[in-house]
Amino acid sequence: xxxxxxxxxxxxxxxxxxxxxxxxxxxxxxxxxxxxxxxxxxxxxxxxxxxxxxxxxxxxxxxxxxxxxxxxxxxxxxxxxxxxxxxxxxxxxxxxxxxxxxxxxxxxxxxxxxxxxxxxxxxxxxxxxxxxxxxxxxxxxxxxxxxxxxxxxxxxxxxxxxxxxxxxxxxxxxxxxxxxxxxxxxxxxxxxxxxxxxxxxxxxxxxxxxxxxxxxxxxxxxxxxxxxxxxxxxxxxxxxxxxxxxxxxxxxxxxxxxxxxxxxxxxxxxxxxxxxxxxxxxxxxxxxxxxxxxxxxxxxxxxxxxxxxxxxxxxxxxxxxxxxxxxxxxxxxxxxxxxxxxxxxxxxxxxxxxxxxxxxxxxxxxxxxxxxxxxxxxxxxxxxxxxxxxxxxxxxxxxxxxxxxxxxxxxxxxxxxxxxxxxxxxxxxxxxxxxxxxxxxxxxxxxxx
Numbered sequence: 001x002x003x004x005x006x007x008x009x010x011x012x013x014x015x016x017x018x019x020x021x022x023x024x025x026x027x028x029x030x031x032x033x034x035x036x037x038x039x040x041x042x043x044x045x046x047x048x049x050x051x052x053x054x055x056x057x058x059x060x061x062x063x064x065x066x067x068x069x070x071x072x073x074x075x076x077x078x079x080x081x082x083x084x085x086x087x088x089x090x091x092x093x094x095x096x097x098x099x100x101x102x103x104x105x106x107x108x109x110x111x112x113x114x115x116x117x118x119x120x121x122x123x124x125x126x127x128x129x130x131x132x133x134x135x136x137x138x139x140x141x142x143x144x145x146x147x148x149x150x151x152x153x154x155x156x157x158x159x160x161x162x163x164x165x166x167x168x169x170x171x172x173x174x175x176x177x178x179x180x181x182x183x184x185x186x187x188x189x190x191x192x193x194x195x196x197x198x199x200x201x202x203x204x205x206x207x208x209x210x211x212x213x214x215x216x217x218x219x220x221x222x223x224x225x226x227x228x229x230x231x232x233x234x235x236x237x238x239x240x241x242x243x244x245x246x247x248x249x250x251x252x253x254x255x256x257x258x259x260x261x262x263x264x265x266x267x268x269x270x271x272x273x274x275x276x277x278x279x280x281x282x283x284x285x286x287x288x289x290x291x292x293x294x295x296x297x298x299x300x301x302x303x304x305x306x307x308x309x310x311x312x313x314x315x316x317x318x319x320x321x322x323x324x325x326x327x328x329x330x331x332x333x334x335x336x337x338x339x340x341x342x343x344x345x346x347x348x349x350x351x352x353x354x355x356x357x358x359x360x361x362x363x364x365x366x367x368x369x370x371x372x373x374x375x376x377x378x379x380x381x382x383x384x385x386x387x388x389x390x391x392x393x394x395x396x397x398x399x400x401x402x403x404x405x406x407x408x409x410x411x412x413x414x415x416x417x418x419x420x421x422x423x424x425x426x427x428x429x430x431x432x433x434x435x436x437x438x439x440x441x442x443x444x445x446x447x448x449x
Contacts, residue, residue: 009422010108010111010112010115010422013115013422013426014111014114014115016115017114017115017117017118017119018114018118020118020122021118021121021122024121024122024125024126028125042438043377045373046373046374046377048370049369049370049373049374050124050370050374050436052366052367052370053117053120053367053370053371053374054117054120054121055117056113056117056367057110057111057113057114057117060110060327060360060363061106061107061110063099063363064098064099064100064106064324064326064327064363065098065099065100065103065106065107066098066099067096067097067098068096068097068098068099069095069096070083070093070094070095070096070097073097073099076099076323077319077320077321077322077323078101078319078320078323078325079101082101098326099323099324099326100325100326100327100329101325101326101329101332101333102325102326102328102329102332102333103326105326105327105328105329105331105332106326106327106328106329108328109327109328109359110327110328112328112422113327113425115422115426116422116425116426116428116429117429119426119427119429119430119433120429120430120432120433121433122430122433123429123430123431123432123433123434123436123437124433124436124437124438128394128395128398128437131398131434131437132398134430135191135194135195135398135402135434136195138188138191138427138430139188139191139192139195141184141188142184142185142188142191142192142227143223145173145174145181145184145185145230146173146185146223146226146227146230148161148173148174149171149172149173149181149230149233149234150226150230152168152171152172152173153171153233156169157169170234171230171233171234171235172234175421175423177421178234178235178236179234179236179238179239179412179416179418180416180418180421180423180424181230181234181236182231182234182236182238182239182240182243182412183236183239183242183408183409183412183416183418183424184423184424184427185227185230185231185234185239185243186231186239186242186243186246186405186408186409186412187405187406187408187409187424187427187428187431188227188405189224189227189228189231189243189246189247189250189405189408190246190249190250190401190402190404190405190408191401191402191405192220192223192224192227193250193253193254193401194397194398194401194402196220196224197253197254197257197397198394198397198398224277225277225280225281228277228278228281229281231243232281236412238411238412238414238415238416239408239412241411241412242407242408242409242411242412243408245407245408245411246404246405246407246408247274247278249400249404249407250401250404251271251274253392253397253400253401254270254274255270255271256392257392257397305342306350306351306415308339308341308342309339309342309346309349309350309351310349310350310351310354311339312334312337312338312339312342313330313334313337313349313351313354313355313358314354314358315337316333316334316336316337316358317354317357317358317361319337320333320358320361321361321362322361322362323361323362324357324358324359324360324361324362324363324364325358325359325361326359327359327360328359329359330347330348330349330355330358330359331346331347331348334346334349347417348417348420349417350415350416350417351413351414351415351416352413352414352416352417352418352419352420353413353414355417356368374436375403375435375436378399378403378435378436378439381439382396382399382400382439385439395437395439396439398434399434399435399436399437399439400435402431402432402434402435403431403432403434403435405428405431406428406431406432406435409424409427409428410428
């Protein structure tokens with residue numbers, strides 16, 4: 001969860017991911033053979049965009065790790081200086097060199113991306129009921145993180161529940177950074193709304209039985225309140241802002257799903273109850289420490305540091321454009337461009353988007369275009385699938401709220417390096433896959449009930 005023990009953690013995730021992918025493909029092929037039903041038609045551009053994203057670790061590895069002649073390598077943007085440095089110490093360059101400036105880092109980065117790709121593909125392929133079970137597991141993980149955070153607060157800096165972290169004293173859960181805990185909980189908040197708002201399924205099995213019915217509503221509300229309180233205690237400004245935007249979307253969907261059951265007065269009462277919950281959470285954590293985090297002087301200092309990182313990253317981006325420095329190479333090449341006013345060792349740009357462009361160069365553009373196309377296409381499909389004044393189906397609600405969860409991380413990543421934390425990247429990829437699940441006019445009952 002922390003991003004430590006990377007070789008062991010990623011090795012296990014990679015093995016599980018590849019086994020999962022093989023199982024899903026085998027099950028899909030056997031199901032298609034037994035039913036002999038043609039696959040639903042999709043726009044060719046949709047299929048191409050999904051394939052481009054799902055296979056990106058493979059084709060990026062082919063592009064950035066395939067050796068090319070040293071003469072050609074030298075002519076590429078940003079490479080000449082490195083060969084000159086080798087020559088200055090009397091070293092001869094190899095005859096063949098990969099495009100990446102740090103091939104080992106690129107291999108590690110692309111291997112690390114495979115579990116997230118598998119989670120993305122799994123979300124697209126699974127039935128809704130199976131997806132519900134996995135979303136419930138994610139929400140259960142959020143409950144565990146919330147409990148650990150409360151125990152950290154109760155035990156202080158010496159709490160055993162920091163598990164030896166050097167960041168003891170902050171509210172971090174099992175992560176090593178309060179921003180990362182805030183992101184995980186922020187992505188989980190829309191899931192809380194999903195299980196609270198969806199209509200009761202006809203069949204409750206496995207972990208789905210944990211979803212509260214009428215008798216469990218008080219416990220469910222306390223759990224939601226506790227998540228919001230811990231989110232506030234992280235004092236993560238980016239996490240709180242992105243989660244607040246997602247909360248607005250959740251509140252709108254809450255009113256939309258209950259529009260036929262609630263009178264106008266009850267709708268205002270629901271809005272007041274949600275606002276009261278947030279205000280109560282703010283009061284319970286104490287506003288003084290939170291106010292210090294948003295003081296103008298502190299905001300300016302922190303913004304200047306992050307802006308300096310971003311500007312230096314953009315400088316590196318321009319230097320290596322259009323081929324990029326190689327996936328995962330930021331840590332190795334950034335010191336050359338680091339602003340002298342920013343002290344310390346910088347592992348990430350604290351803005352994942354310019355870092356992505358710096359490392360992948362022009363190869364990042366089709367990825368960005370695919371994400372934007374799929375997000376907009378699905379938004380239009382969801383709008384069409386739910387006419388005004390009609391009840392939102394469970395499958396549509398699932399997609400909408402999963403999309404809001406993924407949006408939390410994507411927004412916060414403009415000032416953080418959340419996509420480089422395996423737990424967050426895999427969670428976001430899965431939620432994005434749930435959001436992008438195909439919608440058909442004749443969906444099966446198992447997908448829509």
